[in-house]
Amino acid sequence: MNAQTPLPLGHSKAPSATRGVSERLRQAIISMEFPPGTRLSEGEIATRYDVSRQPVREALISLSRIGLVQVLPQRGTIVTRISTRHMMQVRIAREALESAIVQRACERFDPVIRGSIDAILETQARAACEGDYMTITAADSQFHAALATGADCEMIWQIVLDVKAHMDRVRHLTLQDRDSMRILVEQHRAIVDAIDQRDPEKADHAMRHHLMEILRDLPRVLAERADYFE
Amino acid sequence: MNAQTPLPLGHSKAPSATRGVSERLRQAIISMEFPPGTRLSEGEIATRYDVSRQPVREALISLSRIGLVQVLPQRGTIVTRISTRHMMQVRIAREALESAIVQRACERFDPVIRGSIDAILETQARAACEGDYMTITAADSQFHAALATGADCEMIWQIVLDVKAHMDRVRHLTLQDRDSMRILVEQHRAIVDAIDQRDPEKADHAMRHHLMEILRDLPRVLAERADYFE
DNA sequence: TAGTATGGACTTGTATGGTAGATCAAGTGG
DNA sequence: CCACTTGATCTACCATACAAGTCCATACTA
Structure with a gap:
């Protein structure tokens, strides 16, 4: 000791x-x-x-x-069963954390990581066209992780990972059509654009808009699979 | 299974x-x-x-x-040794989360819990006059927890508790004089006032101002006890 | 002397047996 | 018929034993 x-x-x-x-x-x-x-x-x-x-x-x-x-x-x-009340808090928490990350990214962002992001988005765009769900989600994780790392917020990302697990579980229930996949990539591009322009408010708005969409179909799942909820 | x-x-x-x-x-x-x-x-x-x-x-x-x-x-x-880089991220994370909590509190807040907060603040004010460090910090925890509970954000509070541990450790190093204790209580009052007025922007500002102060003396500690840092 | 084995004293990681508490079904007494 | 007891059978919890990796002091070698 x-x-x-x-x-x-x-x-x-x-x-x-x-x-x-x-x-x-x-x-x-x-x-x-x-x-x-x-x-x-x-x-x-x-x-x-x-x-x-x-x-x-x-x-x-x-x-x-x-x-x-x-x-x-x-x-x-x-x-753990899914609870709408819990998911609401999860969304709020993740929005708050990731919004803080992109706002900080507007102040300073590692140029090397900025370069790697384009490749991630390109991979994701291709996967969206092919409807490749696995690649999409993998690239999605890489994208958000890159944002955090580039903004020197790796520790915050560890927290996000935990709350993200809950959202990922719900998203796995909502079958993504190719249109919503394409929208996903566009939203990612919007976030990067805002960071490139060093516009914190725009970045904040883009990120919150992006995250809001993930739980859009939660009520529908609740209706279909009530046994998954508490 | x-x-x-x-x-x-x-x-x-x-x-x-x-x-x-x-x-x-x-x-x-x-x-x-x-x-x-x-x-x-x-x-x-x-x-x-x-x-x-x-x-x-x-x-x-x-x-x-x-x-x-x-x-x-x-x-x-x-x-774990203290790292200024890590503490910066801790502050950002806690600011983001607790700001989200008080903003939500401006939308809806449990009136019963609102009632209990006055007693907490009174206890804390008395402890501040007497310089009772233990009671101060205990009441501080109760206050922030009450905010989260009243805003129906108990799950978010669980996350805050984890990052708060790091800040508490640093605060334990910075001897609090009675003046800064009184300031603490005033800041708490300002937060509650903003919530009572249903003013999200004001609440956000008050909370961030409050949390910012906690790590004010971090550089001084770094100079005095470099062996605690990595 | 400088460099290199080597063995022992640590450390955390993993496996396994036993214990107390919870649940539930069958049995018992009113 | 119902309330209660009992006991079998689950569970997670805890203690102990063993395995494997790391570090370091010591001895040995070139």
Whole structure:
């Protein structure tokens, strides 16, 4: 417990079992492989993923902090159900954070990362034409992450990632047609344009408009799959 | 793994060992009992708190998600050092989130909670006169939490709590004189006034002004205790 | 002397057995 | 028929043992 020990630290992306299970579970929940209300058992997941219960348990703790699962002591663990009230707060939080990011991006933005963004948008535009859902969403994540990194807001991006998980889950329910995919790319372009013009208000507006759209179809999903909501 | 199992769930504040250790560690880090750079060993903490390594380990996982500690696989765990770059992002994030909260509070705010706020402010004002640091900070937390709850943003408050931990740690380093304590209370009053007047812009400005002040003395601390920074 | 093995004392990561609490169904007594 | 008890069977929780990686002091070698 002695203070001031150097511990030279050279960052690690250790591919531990816990991290692996955590990532797989997170993906499974977002992609609705484990839909809201699914009952998860530490032991069952352990045998399924061929690890012991301990890594599973630690992964579930992480996911419960994000809010993707609820651990009920001595009773069980379930995939969190969707709540409109919760989603409203998620939207507000993400809007506030990402708006702050783009506003800061208007002040200063890493030119190298700015250069990489064009390629991301191009990839996304092509995927939109082909209706390639996987590539679209992957590029979407890269785009928003690039904005945060370029604005020197990587720590804020970590927070956004957590709230984003909830929105991604909902978006996975709303089948995206190609038109809305194209609109998505246009909105991204509008955000970049505003940053290029160093116009904070415009950037703020573009970002909020972009994020608002994601939950547009939430009421429809609520009507169709009431069992996913609480 | 069957979906749609009811699992009636009646929320729990289970006082588990993990939660206990997590809370004690969190407090110890914020209060500088374990200053930045302190080397924490799972085993050592376990014997100190008279529990096994497992709850300690799980507590550290939670704290590492917040960013209060860094777990270096096979090497050790240290209390995260303060970084001005990181603190800047923390401030931006908290400003964005709490600004969003008060703006929403201007739209609708639970009248019952509105009533309880006056008592909180009065307590804080009295504590400010007496220079009672503990009561001041406790009331500060209650105040901000009440704002979030009254605006129906409890989930956002959970996020704020995490970033707030970093700011609390810094504030603990900057000795507050009674004048700045009184200013604190005045700023709180200004925020409530803006909400009462349903003036989002005014509320936003008051909140940002309030939060900006907390890190005012960060450069001074950096000069005095460089070993706390990275 | 300078450089390099090497072994031991750490660290966190993982596996597993046992415990207490929660749930629910069957059984019991009123 | 209903309220209550009981016990089997789940669950997450915790403790312990083991494995694997890192670091460092020491001894050995060129």
